[in-house]
Amino acid sequence: MLSAPAALALLYNVALAVAFPTTTGNLLKHTAEPGDEPDEKIGSEGFFLKLGLSAVLVLLGGAFAGLTIGLMGLDPLHLQVLANAADDPKERANAKVVLKLMRKGKHWVLVTLLLCNVVVNESLPIFLDSAIGGGIAAILISTATIVVFGIIPQAVCARYGLAIGAKSATPVLIVMYILSPIAYPIAKLLDWALGKEGPTTYKKAELKSFLQFHRNSSLGSYTSPTEESPLPLTDEEISILNGVLGLSEKRVTDIMTPMHDVVTLSADQILDHNMVDKILTSGYSRFPVHEPHQPLSFRGFLLVKKLLLYDPSQPKRVGDFRLTILPEAKPNISCFQALDYFQTGRSHLLLISKTPGQSGGALGVVTLEDIIEEIISEEIVDETDVYEDMHTKRRAKRQSTAAIMRGIVERENVKRRMSDSSFAGSTTASQPGTPLAGGAGPFKPGEANEQTRLLSPIAEGSGGSTASTPKASIMANGEDYVNAKGGEPNGNGYGSVRFSESPPKL
Structure with missing residues (x-):
């Protein structure tokens, strides 16, 4: 009879084995009663040999369990998208390798990995029992191997399934051909019983929901585009995509x-x-x-x-x-x-x-x-x-924020006489004969002059005029053009401003 602590440990181990059947949980049925002696003496050559073989089998069991989760969890449609349009060349290459492997037959890959896992799990207790014996030691070691070499590989492969699957594609393909006399007929039987997995497609409602998830995940995470991290979809782009998807449904x-x-x-x-x-x-x-x-x-x-x-x-x-x-x-x-x-x-x-x-x-x-x-x-x-x-x-409310006006210059050709007080107040010169800004020649009172002026958004809360604002700026090429004074409203929600220096060429 097992003691109470040993029985509790056994029940815990059985629960883990059921939850993670691809791990070394089958070791439990080979554990002996407390007090069983190992076949090999500790420190002997046979002890280290069987212990080394047990370690190799544990690693292989974790690898096969992880690959089962990682490869089977990859969406074929997502793999095709990555293989054709991934921004990262490594990710594109990995997707092509995994996609080539999965096209051999998803059920064939699955049966091969499961058979390898079964062989490893059934072989491990034979070597481990003869090396350390049964009892509490075997239970503790098996529990540790389940946690370390069962859960962790599956978690890692679930997170990095594409990269790990691409690196393991060649070994998996070799094992598939080795076990093909057994695995291939079983895979074909599964194809006949369950049907081959067809291409994944999305309905319009599903695509809209996908775009909404993308919008929610992008809120507050804006970063400048780089080669490693390209610019994500903006809120306006998502709105346009949603609008196009709903165009055929709207009357x-x-x-x-x-x-x-x-x-x-x-x-x-x-x-x-x-x-x-x-x-x-x-x-x-x-x-x-x-x-x-x-x-x-x-x-x-x-x-x-x-x-x-x-x-x-x-x-x-x-x-x-x-x-x-x-x-x-x-x-x-x-x-x-x-x-x-x-x-x-x-x-x-x-x-x-x-x-x-x-x-x-x-x-x-x-x-x-x-x-x-x-x-x-x-x-x-x-x-x-x-x-x-x-x-x-x-x-109608016209937007005039700097973000919307960024990179846009509006020009207005105006002919006014210098005797006009409103125009004279908007110039930087107050004496006759002063050269105009931007290198224009001197002017005289009463002489008609043609000026090219830039339009910029009126500052919010300025009452429709930029005259009270010390600087009126327009965003162009991502930078502020400043040193503009004397703005006046033109009735369209914008202020006309003349720069004291000629504007840079865009």
């Missing part, structure tokens, strides 16, 4: 501008000076044209660029112009279908109608800009936008 009715918010023209409307001014200042480039007194029956749309050579002193009706065909589509088409049509170049405006080709069914319009906004998952605000979202009527 055009979700993003269209309703007809009651669309600016239209009647075919019998006279284009006089007043109407042309309204059209040109509206900020729109295309105007749907409907039949007289039929606001939902459209002829086509008018391109504003056709009014460039138009003389309002000889007014014409809108219907007298050559109108562009206004394409119509049903409300159930996807945004991706609308994008495919826009890419043909036939039109960048699409009328959504309940009865395409017939009058009276107009619901709204979709533009190429609406599709792009869905792709980038942000609203595009141009120079004339009043509302950011035609559905929610949110006011």
